[in-house]
Amino acid sequence: MTDAPHAPKISQAEAEAAVRTLIQWAGDDPAREGLLETPARVARSYRELFAGYEVDPLQYLEKTFEEVGGYDELVVLKDIRFVSFCEHHMLPVVGKAHVAYLPTDRVVGISKLARVVRGFARRLQIQEKMTSEIAQAIQTVLKPQGVGVVIEAEHSCMTLRGVNVPGASLSTSCLLGVVRDDPRTREEFLRLVRG
Numbered sequence: 001m002t003d004a005p006h007a008p009k010i011s012q013a014e015a016e017a018a019v020r021t022l023i024q025w026a027g028d029d030p031a032r033e034g035l036l037e038t039p040a041r042v043a044r045s046y047r048e049l050f051a052g053y054e055v056d057p058l059q060y061l062e063k064t065f066e067e068v069g070g071y072d073e074l075v076v077l078k079d080i081r082f083v084s085f086c087e088h089h090m091l092p093v094v095g096k097a098h099v100a101y102l103p104t105d106r107v108v109g110i111s112k113l114a115r116v117v118r119g120f121a122r123r124l125q126i127q128e129k130m131t132s133e134i135a136q137a138i139q140t141v142l143k144p145q146g147v148g149v150v151i152e153a154e155h156s157c158m159t160l161r162g163v164n165v166p167g168a169s170l171s172t173s174c175l176l177g178v179v180r181d182d183p184r185t186r187e188e189f190l191r192l193v194r195g
């Protein structure tokens with residue numbers, strides 16, 4: 001359901017060799033003491049930072065609670081901090097996601113919304129796609145009346161290098177169902193997100 005690419009298996013040793021090549025290419029000596037363990041560390045840290053390829057974020061949403069006492073207003077989880085990586089430069093994208101949905105007859109544990117964000121973030125991404133993937137995942141599994149996702153993030157590929165504009169932040173949104181179509185719900189969502 002999520003389109004995590006299934007790359008062929010690469011061994012730890014191959015990943016470390018690639019890092020050694022990059023160190024050498026950058027102009028340093030991978031055999032000097034301070035860099036000896038670096039390839040292994042980089043590989044381990046990439047494993048952690050790209051752990052999103054090992055999960056199907058839709059599965060996080062499968063366990064739901066139906067005793068909601070007739071609750072039929074927006075559920076909004078704000079300020080979900082995440083680190084992702086731009087697929088163009090493999091540089092960090094650091095930001096916050098705000099995720100909301102209007103339940104039909106069941107809700108999901110709120111930590112699962114943050115898990116979904118993390119699952120999609122810890123991959124090579126572009127922000128627009130990640131925004132849409134999070135919204136579609138919630139729509140597909142929970143089938144709520146509507147979904148809203150807003151993401152604000154800094155892309156180090158443009159704040160630390162290239163055009164070099166520190167502090168510039170990209171905002172994206174994906175609104176589905178009544179959050180998009182019903183002016184009152186849409187307004188409520190945007191008001192809650194803007195705090």
Ligand SMILES: Nc1nc2c(ncn2[C@@H]2O[C@H](COP(=O)(O)OP(=O)(O)OP(=O)(O)O)[C@@H](O)[C@H]2O)c(=O)[nH]1
Pocket residue numbers: 086087088125126127128155157158161162163
């Ligand atoms: N739309 C979008 N663009 C992104 C995202 N992350 C990075 N980019 C942009 O992707 C573009 C890649 O452009 P290229 O011209 O191929 O790369 P480049 O030569 O390194 O460009 P500069 O960054 O301008 O030096 C850049 O404009 C980045 O700012 C994202 O999440 N969404």
Ligand SMILES: [Zn+2]
Pocket residue numbers: 086087088089090091155157158
């Ligand atoms: Zn980039």
